[in-house]
Amino acid sequence: MRVELTVNGERLEADVWAGESLLYVLRERLGLPGSKNACEQGECGSCSVLLDGRLVCACLVLAAQADGHELVTVEGLAEDGELHPVQAAFAETGAVQCGFCTPGFVVATADLLARSPNPSEDEIREALSGNLCRCTGYAKIFDAVRLAAGS
Amino acid sequence: MQVLTPRSLAEALRLKAEHPGSVPIQGGTDVMVELNFDRARPETLLNLNEVRELRGWSRDNGSIRLGAGLTYTEGMEAPLAEALPALAEASRTVGGPQIRNRGTVGGNLGTASPAGDALPPLLIGDAVVELASVRGERSVPLPEFLTGPKRNALAADELIVAILVRPAAGPQTFMKVGPRNAMVISVVSLALTVDRDHDEVRAAFGSAGPVAGLVQAPLAELNGFPERVAAAASPIDDVRGSAVYRRKSLRVLTVRAVERCLQ
Numbered sequence: 450m451r452v453e454l455t456v457n458g459e460r461l462e463a464d465v466w467a468g469e470s471l472l473y474v475l476r477e478r479l480g481l482p483g484s485k486n487a488c489e490q491g492e493c494g495s496c497s498v499l500l501d502g503r504l505v506c507a508c509l510v511l512a513a514q515a516d517g518h519e520l521v522t523v524e525g526l527a528e529d530g531e532l533h534p535v536q537a538a539f540a541e542t543g544a545v546q547c548g549f550c551t552p553g554f555v556v557a558t559a560d561l562l563a564r565s566p567n568p569s570e571d572e573i574r575e576a577l578s579g580n581l582c583r584c585t586g587y588a589k590i591f592d593a594v595r596l597a598a599g600s
Numbered sequence: 601m602q603v604l605t606p607r608s609l610a611e612a613l614r615l616k617a618e619h620p621g622s623v624p625i626q627g628g629t630d631v632m633v634e635l636n637f638d639r640a641r642p643e644t645l646l647n648l649n650e651v652r653e654l655r656g657w658s659r660d661n662g663s664i665r666l667g668a669g670l671t672y673t674e675g676m677e678a679p680l681a682e683a684l685p686a687l688a689e690a691s692r693t694v695g696g697p698q699i700r701n702r703g704t705v706g707g708n709l710g711t712a713s714p715a716g717d718a719l720p721p722l723l724i725g726d727a728v729v730e731l732a733s734v735r736g737e738r739s740v741p742l743p744e745f746l747t748g749p750k751r752n753a754l755a756a757d758e759l760i761v762a763i764l765v766r767p768a769a770g771p772q773t774f775m776k777v778g779p780r781n782a783m784v785i786s787v788v789s790l791a792l793t794v795d796r797d798h799d800e801v802r803a804a805f806g807s808a809g810p811v812a813g814l815v816q817a818p819l820a821e822l823n824g825f826p827e828r829v830a831a832a833a834s835p836i837d838d839v840r841g842s843a844v845y846r847r848k849s850l851r852v853l854t855v856r857a858v859e860r861c862l863q
Contacts, residue, residue, distance in 0.1 A: 450603065467601040467645065468635050489636040491629055491699050492783055503673075506698045509632040511625055513603040514649050557697070578782030579696020 452516040456481065457525025465512040472496045472507035474515070475522060483523040483552045494580030497553040497560075498522045504560040506579075523552035526559055535559045538597035539590075546584030553580050558594050567598055603645045609653040609732070612759060615646060617734045620756035622646040626654070626669050627702035629695070630711045654706065654761065664725075664767050668706025668760045673697070675705065675718075683767040686721035686791040689774035693717055696782050706760045709745065712752040712811075719746070719812035720791035721774055723804035725765035733758040746811040769797035771861040775853045776806075777841075787841040788849045790829070792857035794819065801825055803854055808833035808846050826854035 453462045456479060463478040470489075475481045475498070485495035489508045496507040499521040507522075526533035532540070535558045545551050554577065561568055561576035568576065573594050582590060604622065606612035616622060622644035625631045634640035648654055654669035657680055664683050666675075672691035674680065681688035687705075694700050694717050708718040709729060719742070727742040731754060742763075745753045754760065772793035778784030789806035802816040803825070815832045817825050835846035 467603045468641070470632060470636060490633045491695065494696065494698060497698055503701045504698050505702050508636060509628045509699075509702060511603065511628055511632060511635075511645065511647060513605060513645075514625070514628065514647050516605070560697075575782075576697060579698045 450513065452512055454515050454517070455519045457521055463512075467513065469512050470508050471498075471500075471510035471512050471515045471520075474512045475507060475520075481522055481524050485549055485552055487549065491579075492581070493550070493553070494557060495550050495553040497556040497580065499556065499560060504557055521556075523556050526555065533559060535562065535593070535597045538593040542589050542592040542596055544585060544589040544593035546582075550580060550582045550584075554582065554590055558597060561594070562598055568594070601641065601643060601645070603647055605647040605650055607650050609651055609759075609761065612646065612648060612651050613732055613734050613757075616759055617757045619644045619646070624648055624710060624759060626707045626710075627671065627704045629699050629703040630707060648759075660764065662767075663764045665730075666705055666763045666765065668704065668709070668762055670705045672700035672703050672705075672718075676700070684721065684725065684765060685768055686724060686772040686774040686793065687718060687765075690717045690721045690776070690789070690791065693774070693776045693781070693784070693786075699783075705763060709742075709752065709760050709763070710754070712746055712748075712750050714749050714809060714811055715786050715789070715807040716812065717776065717786060717789060717806065720789055720804035720806045721772075722763060722765055723812055723814040724772060724791045724793045724802045725768075727763050727765040729760060730762040730764065731755075731758045732761045737761070739764070743811075743814060749810045768793060770794045771863075773857050773860050775857055777849050777853070785840065788835070788846045788853070790850060790853040790857055792854065792861060794858070794861045801858070803829050803857070805829065805833055805850055807840070808835040808850055810834070822858060825858065826851045829854045 487493045487495045491506040491509045498507045623642040624646045626648045654667045657666045672694045675691035708716040729740045729745045774791045776789040777787040786807045792803040804814045806812045830851040835843040
């Protein structure tokens with residue numbers, strides 16, 4: 450079946466298998482591998498994207514459910530070659546080790562700061578509770594969020 | 601495999617009647633896991649995301665009517681959270697933000713897991729499930745709707761349309777035991793309300809029996825209530841916890857929930 454969706458402002462079409470996830474479409478059919486494929490069950494958050502402005506796991510959205518809808522992926526955050534403030538803050542604080550979880554954390558953080566520009570510690574913990582990092586232990590990720598919130 | 605995407609409830613019911621084996625998919629937080637892990641290959645998926653009639657909630661003759669497509673995120677927001685505080689608390693414990701933005705109360709009923717977080721808060725609100733098919737509509741009290749672990753009373757041509765629930769008539773709360781705050785399937789859960797309108801205490805447990813169960817008593821019998829809740833459960837040993845631990849936890853949670861509600 451064919452789906453038509455707006456990804457990072459661009460109208461795109463893809464022929465998909467009925468049972469496949471939005472994540473598969475992004476990575477394998479639309480050439481957007483920034484959203485990572487890890488757990489495929491909504492546990493790790495590494496495929497976090499914005500679907501009609503809401504933070505979701507792309508692995509848990511059926512491709513056909515995104516038909517006619519708007520998506521923002523991690524590839525859509527930077528503008529005119531300038532890193533998004535959240536991306537810049539992650540780089541600045543070294544909130545990255547293997548990097549696999551980073552796109553998901555960046556998208557989730559951008560979503561948090563868009564809703565709550567000066568989040569409390571609890572708000573940050575809550576907002577990032579659906580994202581797992583196995584390397585950094587989260588301290589530097591939190592530094593990045595605070596830095597981005599201040600910028 | 602095919603996906604059907606109805607644009608109205610009438611069209612959804614017609615398609616469900618034509619494809620009784622089709623699997624409804626709303627938030628996808630359960631169904632997609634089955635697909636991604638090759639555990640299910642339904643011939644037809646019925647995508648309900650575009651059916652407006654299933655969205656949101658309303659006040660209905662003294663009750664709250666939750667659309668089957670109400671997300672947990674919506675369940676956490678005022679003023680709904682003030683009318684149904686235990687459901688709001690339970691919603692906050694579901695997954696993480698990504699899951700709560702997609703997962704729905706109707707989906708929790710469709711999956712009918714003994715661990716469904718929305719089920720205990722709905723049970724203490726005397727929830728009634730509205731089902732519809734091309735044959736007509738029927739209302740089924742939630743305890744009758746939940747027929748077993750991951751089994752419910754839905755006929756093959758029916759869809760869950762809404763849930764009618766009584767707004768809180770006194771303090772209520774929800775508690776859940778698990779290894780961390782987020783992303784946890786409950787080891788055991790409890791919703792409890794001190795209902796002053798009906799002069800009774802009602803509690804419902806999850807993950808402590810084949811289905812979520814409801815226990816009620818007059819407020820005068822509050823002292824023995826934690827024992828009664830624990831005795832009503834029929835927990836098993838599994839990967840998440842033992843039966844003994846679950847029964848003991850239920851007793852402790854009930855004591856704490858009563859304290860919290862009477863504070």
